[in-house]
Amino acid sequence: MEKHEFEQFLYDHIPITEKMGFTIVEFTKNKVKVAAKLEPNINHKHTAFGGSINSLMTVCGWAMVFINIKEVDPEAHIVIRKSNIEYLAPIDCDFIAECELLEEKDRNKFFEMYRKHKKGRLSLKVTCSNVSKLLAEYEGQYVAFK
Template sequence: MTAFAALEKLLHQEIPLSREMGVSVVAASADGVRIVAPLTPNINYSGTGFGGSLYSAAVLSCWLLVQATIKSAELELDMLVIQSGSMEYLHPVDSDFEGQASWSSDEARARFLSGLRRRRLFRTEVSAQIICKDIVCAQLAGRFVAQLRTSPYEVQRG
């Protein structure tokens, strides 16, 4: 199984909505993620992309970016959720579309991993774009919370 296929399988298992949306992973690394989705299951009454589906695709691409980053650092997640997000819709989506997520900088990614290793629970800002016909149609700024899995060998203090 390819790395993309493994991430897509994880995505569909952990977030079943992604399967219903027809999301496929076409690129995924700690540097960036690209997913694609067909318009048909994500269409609204106007024949364009449903805002909720576009928001979901942007969140899913960010979620995959953080997952890929953590896997590349050989860490094991217990939890990864979006805490907050803001979406700006710029143009209608009238055909199949892409979600692309990336870190704002290498420093931002390094700061996230360092904080996560140190605290085991850490927040980070990630952004994504929805692209249709090579046009940025929407942009998401999201805050995600990640928590590392606690080793069974660590002593629990309470």
């Protein structure tokens, strides 16, 4: 699935992502980047709403699981099991979430667990930044299941 197809998939299946102005910048099995505009996510302090930041980072990790598990099982379901976020600075401009899965051993362990138990867990780190500054850090554990 190409990034524009995945973006439309998100809009169709998680409609709030379109309202929040999320766009897919990069969508590969090693790296996912999802961008957001400040305007639809602004709070009363004229900065990004914490829930929007969390949503962007959750979706970014979810997208990483999606692109990887769909090669093993196109019908797999994906949910977030737990997450933790640290807000490092107020966000007063457009922002982007990025998730990398570079370790083949992590991917292979996830696939092995999925094949063996029909369920696999994958822990991911996601960063949120603007052009020059790290704004938030997120860790999420996702579960894919039949």
